[in-house]
């Protein structure tokens with residue numbers, strides 16, 4: 001369940017409108033949220049939250065996301081300005097993954113918009129697509145905050161064009177076609193509690209769930225992009241298995257020779273041949289794998 005509350009009566013109307021827009025439950029003014037069963041009368045009255053609930057709190061300094069399991073804890077307060085202040089360089093893992101031709105980049109799984117900001121530091125125009133109304137709202141707020149910030153933050157905000165909807169429908173309609181399409185579908189849940197995904201992604205996941213159609217999206221992205229598709233993955237997670245969603249270009253592992261193209265090859269990058277434990281007979285493998293500290297970027301070069 002998504003709860004929406006305002007920290008001040010001034011924002012109560014905004015909270016009401018947002019609850020309708022996002023399909024959330026408005027926290028009744030004058031009540032307090034508490035986790036689990038509360039016995040007896042309390043002052044102020046309590047509304048019970050549960051594990052898996054997410055709370056969106058509207059504050060004077062922007063939205064804050066909290067876990068329903070710990071409604072009193074600090075939560076996630078987006079700070080896209082801090083990301084804009086420390087942009088990745090062209091030789092960073094992300095910069096190399098994007099390649100040299102990146103006039104138009106699409107972030108097709110924009111989520112909370114953090115990667116969008118990094119992409120906009122590296123490309124003159126980024127179309128950010130997000131289908132979750134909560135994610136799209138958080139990105140709108142991030143863009144507003146950037147637009148009110150430093151010169152650099154404002155410049156980054158101007159480069160981002162937010163579209164709300166399903167990228168599988170939007171991508172084929174883009175004209176001109178993007179040079180690069182960037183995908184960051186939800187990772188599989190981590191098994192070890194010591195290796196939890198970052199809080200913002202856990203909160204987003206509790207609202208939007210998994211992305212079971214990631215393979216379909218990858219296939220559509222490969223048909224749409226002019227130069228390359230970049231997929232962000234956690235270090236050892238398998239490549240996205242687009243085996244059943246091939247695009248007929250004949251670049252799956254069974255029909256392709258040694259992966260690699262000098263135009264996209266980077267020092268320290270790993271050719272994709274050994275990148276995956278999935279069935280290489282049906283899975284489209286990336287041409288390059290660029291490793292960051294905890295993450296990797298699977299790069300699919302386009303040859304149409």
Ligand SMILES: C[S@@+](CC[C@H](N)C(=O)[O-])C[C@H]1O[C@@H](n2cnc3c(N)ncnc32)[C@H](O)[C@@H]1O
Pocket residue numbers: 108109110111112113114115116129130131132135165166167168184185186187201204208211217
């Ligand atoms: C792991 S999150 C992305 C996080 C993002 N990279 C960031 O920096 O905040 C994945 C997001 O992709 C979105 N998504 C997945 N498939 C999509 C699709 N076909 N169209 C639009 N959004 C999609 C989900 O709603 C979710 O918000």
